[in-house]
Amino acid sequence: MKYLLHFALVSLLLSGCADTPLKEASIEDRSVKTVPSQSDPAQGGSTQPGDASAVGTAGAPGAGVSSRALTEGAGKAPTSSGVETHGVVVQSPEAIPLTATGEKMAQADSAKGGAQAEHADALKFDPQQVLDPKDPKSPLAQRRLLFDYDSAAIRDEYRTLLEMHAQYLKNEKSARLILQGHADERGSREYNLALGQRRSESVYKALNLLGVPDAQMEAVSLGEEKPVSEGHDETSWAQNRRAELLYQGE
Amino acid sequence: MFIRLLVAALLVLSAVPAWAAMTIEIVGGASNRIPLAVLPFSVKPGNGVLPAPVVAVAEVVAADLGRSGYFRMVDSQDSASPPDPQSLSLPVWKGRGADAVLMGQVLPAEGGRLEVRFWLLDAVRQTQLAAMAFVSSPAGLRVVAHKIADLVHEALLGEPGSYSGRIAYILKRGGRYELQVADADSQNAVTITTSPEPLISPAWSPDGQRLAYVSFEDKKPVIYVQNLADGGRRAVAKFRGSNSAPAWSPDGRKLAVTLSKDETSQIYMLDLDSGAATRFTQGGALDTEPLFSPDGRWLFFTSNRGGTPQIYKASLDDGGIKRVTFEGAYNVSPALSPDGKTLAFIHRRETRFHVAVMDLASGQMQVLTDTVHDESPSFAPNGRQILYATLVNGRGVLATVSVDGKIRQRLSQSGDLREPTWGR
Numbered sequence: 001m002k003y004l005l006h007f008a009l010v011s012l013l014l015s016g017c018a019d020t021p022l023k024e025a026s027i028e029d030r031s032v033k034t035v036p037s038q039s040d041p042a043q044g045g046s047t048q049p050g051d052a053s054a055v056g057t058a059g060a061p062g063a064g065v066s067s068r069a070l071t072e073g074a075g076k077a078p079t080s081s082g083v084e085t086h087g088v089v090v091q092s093p094e095a096i097p098l099t100a101t102g103e104k105m106a107q108a109d110s111a112k113g114g115a116q117a118e119h120a121d122a123l124k125f126d127p128q129q130v131l132d133p134k135d136p137k138s139p140l141a142q143r144r145l146l147f148d149y150d151s152a153a154i155r156d157e158y159r160t161l162l163e164m165h166a167q168y169l170k171n172e173k174s175a176r177l178i179l180q181g182h183a184d185e186r187g188s189r190e191y192n193l194a195l196g197q198r199r200s201e202s203v204y205k206a207l208n209l210l211g212v213p214d215a216q217m218e219a220v221s222l223g224e225e226k227p228v229s230e231g232h233d234e235t236s237w238a239q240n241r242r243a244e245l246l247y248q249g250e
Numbered sequence: 251m252f253i254r255l256l257v258a259a260l261l262v263l264s265a266v267p268a269w270a271a272m273t274i275e276i277v278g279g280a281s282n283r284i285p286l287a288v289l290p291f292s293v294k295p296g297n298g299v300l301p302a303p304v305v306a307v308a309e310v311v312a313a314d315l316g317r318s319g320y321f322r323m324v325d326s327q328d329s330a331s332p333p334d335p336q337s338l339s340l341p342v343w344k345g346r347g348a349d350a351v352l353m354g355q356v357l358p359a360e361g362g363r364l365e366v367r368f369w370l371l372d373a374v375r376q377t378q379l380a381a382m383a384f385v386s387s388p389a390g391l392r393v394v395a396h397k398i399a400d401l402v403h404e405a406l407l408g409e410p411g412s413y414s415g416r417i418a419y420i421l422k423r424g425g426r427y428e429l430q431v432a433d434a435d436s437q438n439a440v441t442i443t444t445s446p447e448p449l450i451s452p453a454w455s456p457d458g459q460r461l462a463y464v465s466f467e468d469k470k471p472v473i474y475v476q477n478l479a480d481g482g483r484r485a486v487a488k489f490r491g492s493n494s495a496p497a498w499s500p501d502g503r504k505l506a507v508t509l510s511k512d513e514t515s516q517i518y519m520l521d522l523d524s525g526a527a528t529r530f531t532q533g534g535a536l537d538t539e540p541l542f543s544p545d546g547r548w549l550f551f552t553s554n555r556g557g558t559p560q561i562y563k564a565s566l567d568d569g570g571i572k573r574v575t576f577e578g579a580y581n582v583s584p585a586l587s588p589d590g591k592t593l594a595f596i597h598r599r600e601t602r603f604h605v606a607v608m609d610l611a612s613g614q615m616q617v618l619t620d621t622v623h624d625e626s627p628s629f630a631p632n633g634r635q636i637l638y639a640t641l642v643n644g645r646g647v648l649a650t651v652s653v654d655g656k657i658r659q660r661l662s663q664s665g666d667l668r669e670p671t672w673g674r
Contacts, residue, residue: 178469187603188582188596188625189450189669190495191552191559193471194508194515194536197492201514219510220470221492225448232644246469 133175133247139164143245144228145203146238149184152198154206162203165245166210173216176248179203181221184237193223199243275660283322284406287348287373288312291366292331294357307356307366310395314413314435315402319657324348331355335369335378344373352402359385366394370402380405392438412630416673417637418442418452418461419648423665429463431478434630434672436648436661442476443483453496453505454673462486462496462505473507475522487520487527497540506530506540506549517551531564541584542566550574550584550593561595575608577615583626587633592653594627594636605638607653618655628671639668 133140145158154162169175181200183192200219207217229236290308308331315321324347331353332338343351354368363385370380380401384394396414403411413434421428427449432439443449447466454461459478464471471494476483487493491510498505505520509527517540518527531537535555542549548563555562558579564571575581580598587594590610597606597615602622608615623641630637635650635657646666650659661667 180470186601187580187598188539188552188559190508190539191536191582193450193492193494194538197510197515198536201510218470218490221510222448222466222471223450225450225466232641 133165133168134250140168145199145243147199147241147243149237149241150195152181152195152202154202162206163210166207166212169207169212169216175216177207177212177217178246178248179207179217179219180226180244180246181219182226182240182242182244183221183224184240185224185227185232186237189223189225193221196221196223196243199241203243203245275662281656283320285324285347285349286315286321286402286406287324287326287343287346287351288315289326289329289331289351289353291354291356291368292333294333294355307391307395307398308352308354310392310435311352311399311402314396314399314411317435317659318403318411318413319652319659320403320407335371335381338371340371340373340376348373350379350402350406352398354398356391363387364391366391366398368398368401370405392433396433396435409634410632412632412635412672415631416458417648417670418454418673419639419670420449420452420668421663421665422646422668429461431461431673442478442481443474450669451495452669452671453498454671455498456500456502458674460502462498464494464496473505473520475505486522486525489527495538495540497542499542500544500546506542506551508538508540517549539583541586543586544588544590550586552582552584561593574610575615576613581606585627585629585636587629587653588631589633592629592633594629594653596624596627605636605651607636616655618651618653619649619658621649626669626671630672631674637670637672639670 132138133143135141139161142161145154145161147153147155165177169177179200181196181198181203183195183199185192197219200221204217204219208214224240227236227240228242229239288308288311312323316323324343326346326348333355335353338351338353340351349372351371351373352368353371354366357365357367359365364387365383365385367383368381369378371377372379382398382401384397386394393414399413400411403409403413415434416431417434417436418429418431421430426444426446428444429442429449429452430439431442442461443463443465445465445467447469449466450464450471452461452463455475460475461478462473462475465474466472468488471492472485473487473493473496474483475486475496486505487496487507487509489509489511492515493507493509494515495508496505497507503522505522507518507520507527508515509518510516511527512529514534515536515538516529516533517531517537519530520527530540530549531551531553533555535553536559537551537553537555539552540549541551543563547566549566550561550563552559553562554560556573559582560573561575561581561584562571562573574584574593575595575597578597578599580603581595583596585594586592593608593610595606595608596603597617598604599617603624604617604621605619605624605627606615606617618636619638619640621640621642625639627636627638629635630650633653635652637648637650639646640649641647642660642662645662646668647660647662648667648670649661651657
C-alpha cells in the first residue's frame with residue numbers, strides 16, 4: 001500500500017517533468033528548478049526563499065508580482081524553455097518569475113498550475129477565473145477526485161487540477177484547504193472512515209509535494225457518511241469513492 | 251385522581267418519541283419453546299388509587315419473553331392474578347398447556363411509589379421457582395418489568411436474560427441524525443443528541459452513565475463524551491485530521507481511539523482526565539476499531555497491515571500483536587462477549603457482509619446471518635444475543651441474532667436505524 005501510494009505520487013510528479021528530478025517540493029526548490037539546464041535543486045536555498053515570500057504577498061489577489069520577484073525572475077527568463085516543454089507558453093517576462101517563484105511544480109507537472117495571470121493566459125484560462133476558486137467558472141471550482149475501489153492512488157487525470165489548486169494555495173497564503181476523503185457504503189463505517197482518510201491524505205501529500213505547506217491544509221475523512229449518489233450499485237459507489245477540496249469558509 | 255392523571259400524563263409523554271412506529275419482527279426460534287402463562291398483574295388499591303396503566307407490567311414481561319424465541323405464550327389475558335399464589339390452580343394452567351405460570355401484584359408504597367411483586371410457579375411440579383418484590387416510581391415500571399423478565403428467563407433456562415439492558419443507536423430521519431437510547435425492547439427511546447451532520451460509533455461507558463460517539467458537526471469526525479444524566483457533552487478528541495472509533499477501557503478512564511494526527515489512521519490511548527493521547531499502534535497501515543477485552547489485557551482492532559482488513563489483538567502487557575481472523579479477505583468491527591470468550595465481527599463473503607462469531611479458544615468461526623449488509627455487532631449483557639444493523643429494502647434496521655444463529659429479531663421504524671450498541 002505504502003509503495004503504491006509512493007508510486008502514485010512519484011509518477012504524478014514525474015510524468016509532468018521529465019527533465020528535472022523533482023524533489024521535495026518546497027517552494028524554494030521549485031524556483032531553482034525552473035532553470036532546468038543548470039538546476040541542482042539543492043542550491044535552491046539561498047535566494048529562493050525570497051522568491052517564495054514575494055509570491056506570497058504578490059500572489060494575493062492575483063494582482064501584480066512584487067518587483068523583487070520580477071527581478072529575480074527576469075534572470076531566469078531564458079530558461080523558461082523548461083516550462084514550455086510542458087505545454088506552457090510563457091509569453092511575457094513576468095510570467096517567468098511567477099513560475100519560478102511560485103511553482104516549479106507547475107512546470108514540473110505538465111503544468112497548468114499557473115497561479116499568476118500571465119501563466120494562466122498561457123493556459124488559456126481567464127486569469128481572474130483561475131485565481132478564484134469560488135467562481136464556478138474557474139477551473140478551481142472543480143473539487144472532486146474519484147478513486148478506484150480500495151485505492152487511494154490519485155488518477156492521472158487529476159494532475160492538472162491539483163497543480164492549479166497548489167498554485168492558488170501557494171499564492172494565497174491565507175487560504176486554507178480542507179481535504180475530505182470519502183468511501184463507498186460497503187462494509188464497516190469506521191474502516192471506511194480510515195479508507196477515506198487515506199484518500200484525503202493521498203491528495204494532501206500530492207499537494208504537499210507540489211509545494212503547499214502543511215499549515216494551509218488539513219486532511220480529514222467523512223467515510224461513507226456523505227455519499228453524493230445514494231444508490232446501492234457500482235455506479236453510485238464509484239461516484240462516492242472520492243476526495244473533495246474545501247476552502248475554508250465554504 | 252391527581253396521581254392517576256399525572257401518571258397517565260407521564261406515560262403518554264414518554265410514549266411520544268420515535269418508537270411509536272417501531273415494530274419488532276421475530277424470525278426463527280428455539281426448537282423447544284417453554285410454554286408459559288403470564289397472568290395480568292392484579293392491582294391492589296390499598297388506601298390510594300393506582301393508575302390504570304400499571305397493569306401493563308405483565309404485558310411488558312410477556313412481550314419480552316415472547317419475543318426472545320425461547321418461550322411460547324399461553325393465552326391468559328382473561329385471567330387476572332389471584333391475591334396470593336396459593337389461590338392459583340396450577341393444574342388448571344397445566345391443563346391449558348402451561349409448564350410455568352407468572353403472576354404478580356402492584357401495590358401502593360411509600361411516597362407515591364409502587365411495589366411490584368411476582369411469583370413464578372412450576373405448573374408441572376407444582377412448586378414455586380422464584381418470587382421477588384421491587385419498589386419503583388410509576389415511571390420506572392417498565393424497568394421493573396424487564397428485570398422480572400430477566401429473572402424469569404434465568405429461572406426457567408438457567409442463564410440470565412438480557413431484557414433490562416439499554417441500547418444506543420443512530421436514527422437518521424428527515425435529514426437529521428439522532429443519537430437515541432432506548433430500552434432493549436426499543437421502547438422508551440430518548441434522543442441524547444441530534445445533529446444535521448452524521449453521528450456514528452456510539453460506545454457505552456462501562457458504568458452505563460456516559461456515551462462516547464463521533465460527530466461530524468465540525469465538518470470532520472470529532473469524538474464527544476456525553477453524560478446521560480445531565481446531557482453535558484464535551485469534545486474529548488479534536489486533533490488535527492480525523493478522530494474516531496472510541497472504545498472505553500474497562501475502568502472507564504481511558505478511550506482507545508483512532509486518530510490521524512501524526513500519520514494515517516492509527517490507534518491511540520486517550521486519557522480522559524488529562525486529554526493526552528498516547529500513540530498505541532505503529533506503521534503505515536490502517537488501524538482502527540479498537541476494543542478492550544473485558545479483562546483489560548488485550549486491545550482488539552481492525553488493521554489492513556496484512557494486505558486485507560483483518561482483526562488483530564495487541565497485548566496491553568507487552569504490546570505483542572497477534573492476528574485473530576484468517577478466513578476471508580474482509581473481517582472487521584470486532585465485538586467481544588462479556589466473558590471475553592467469543593468474538594463477533596463482520597465477515598465478507600463475496601459481496602455480502604454477515605455477522606460472524608469466533609470461539610477465541612478454538613478459532614472456530616460461524617456465520618450467523620443471511621442478511622447481506624450487516625454492520626456494527628455488539629453483544630447483549632448476557633452474551634447470548636448479538637445486536638447489529640443491516641439493510642432491508644434499502645433501509646437501515648436493527649436486528650438481533652442469538653449466538654447460535656437460531657433466533658432472530660428485527661427492529662424497524664420510519665427512518666434509518668444504524669450503529670446500534672448494547673449497554674448494560
